[in-house]
Amino acid sequence: MKPSCLLLFVFPFFVQAQIASKDRFVVKNKAVVWTEKFEIKDMDTPIIIETMREYLKSKPCVRLDALPQNEILEGSFVQAPFMELFAARFRIDFLYEGYIVTVSAMADQEEAALEKTLLKSNGSFVENFPERIEKIDTALSFFFLITH
Numbered sequence: 277m278k279p280s281c282l283l284l285f286v287f288p289f290f291v292q293a294q295i296a297s298k299d300r301f302v303v304k305n306k307a308v309v310w311t312e313k314f315e316i317k318d319m320d321t322p323i324i325i326e327t328m329r330e331y332l333k334s335k336p337c338v339r340l341d342a343l344p345q346n347e348i349l350e351g352s353f354v355q356a357p358f359m360e361l362f363a364a365r366f367r368i369d370f371l372y373e374g375y376i377v378t379v380s381a382m383a384d385q386e387e388a389a390l391e392k393t394l395l396k397s398n399g400s401f402v403e404n405f406p407e408r409i410e411k412i413d414t415a416l417s418f419f420f421l422i423t424h
Contacts, residue, residue: 301413306391308389310377310378310379321372324422328370328375331422350367358415358419360411361415362384364382366420
């Protein structure tokens with residue numbers, strides 16, 4: 277009985293140990309995602325969803341998935357939305373007066389995947405991000421920002 281109880285207490289520690297974040301980048305099991313929460317006061321959720329859908333449809337670099345889910349938009353970049361980012365997938369979860377954007381499967385022009393640039397061999401983040409990664413971070417933040 278004691279070993280099984282010990283395992284229940286130790287297992288969450290190992291799961292948590294595989295997750296780390298730096299700025300808006302998060303690594304889990306050596307996969308990097310970019311995430312940001314945007315708040316929009318005084319705008320109802322259905323209006324935020326429709327505004328974001330129309331905004332993304334107007335962008336030639338974006339392809340929205342054909343089967344939209346309730347209060348979730350998913351898609352990918354079919355062209356580079358800006359010079360530093362070559363490809364990525366995104367998911368937008370809509371909340372009350374806001375939304376959370378998660379961008380995954382990111383690749384830049386110089387590397388096949390951002391994991392090669394951002395992570396050390398042990399899966400932790402490098403100390404300083406290269407300038408092109410900082411540009412991707414800023415550009416993603418501006419790209420997914422909608423205002424009313």
